[in-house]
């Protein structure tokens with residue numbers, strides 16, 4: 300009987316005290332990862348990685364994948380598989396990732412065996428203890444909102460009311476700024492506060508200067524076909540569809556018309572292409588995630604036609620060293636949409652939708668216990 304009790308006691312304390320200590324390189328308090336057993340195997344909740352390494356965790360349910368971003372690398376877990384990838388490398392944890400009560404659990408030997416391989420110069424494993432660099436704080440602290448066009452460049456002009464894109468984008472941007480600053484601990488800057496001309500390059504330069512964590516460019520679309528309507532969100536990359544190319548040409552035309560014709564165009568094309576391409580490549584996944592959040596909320600709030608999340612090569616997004624997106628909040632060329640777009644009430648609805656999208660995106664980076 301005594302032996303039996305002792306056994307129970309050992310098992311209970313074994314489960315309760317199971318932790319892996321994380322010690323950091325700098326002078327900050329150690330953290331711990333809590334461990335629990337499923338069968339004979341020790342596991343930890345994936346969100347512990349957010350707690351101790353400030354990892355950004357993005358479950359991709361459709362793909363049965365779990366993306367974990369930490370120390371500037373992306374680690375991808377496959378649900379119910381023991382394989383995990385980081386960059387081009389594939390590792391085998393022996394035991395699979397499991398889903399229990401809608402929480403993801405990773406086998407503990409990932410910490411012991413795989414992490415030191417993914418970060419060979421940074422993470423060291425010793426018995427029940429990990430030595431790691433001080434985690435990078437990924438929280439969003441600064442956002443730059445870019446009201447499209449302005450000054451001598453009116454942007455698209457409505458067919459029926461002759462309203463200007465530049466006025467609507469500024470109104471939406473100001474409302475969005477107010478809502479974010481009222482509800483979140485985030486500093487917001489606009490690339491222009493008034494009806495003035497700002498070159499495309501100046502817009503991202505400004506965002507880099509204030510070390511923005513997100514760049515959100517707001518526009519209104521136009522189409523030769525007056526029946527076309529709806530909302531869409533873009534992130535930077537080579538345009539994929541004819542429609543995306545048409546919008547891209549429309550927004551990029553500002554360089555030709557207002558920044559000095561072909562000479563100015565050449566300047567943008569000479570822009571160290573590989574460098575800017577890489578700058579955005581690094582943020583591709585985040586720009587995509589932000590776009591999806593924004594688009595879902597835009598469609599829900601405006602009840603507008605869902606034209607989807609798209610990729611295109613916008614000059615204004617090039618050269619931004621942060622996740623960057625461009626929103627087309629409706630068609631000024633469509634009579635019904637123009638009628639709505641000029642109303643402050645509708646502009647407010649769009650701003651609220653964009654706020655919701657940004658809020659969802661920001662929350663996923665913060666602690667998620």
Ligand SMILES: [Zn+2]
Pocket residue numbers: 447448454455464517518519550
């Ligand atoms: Zn525009």
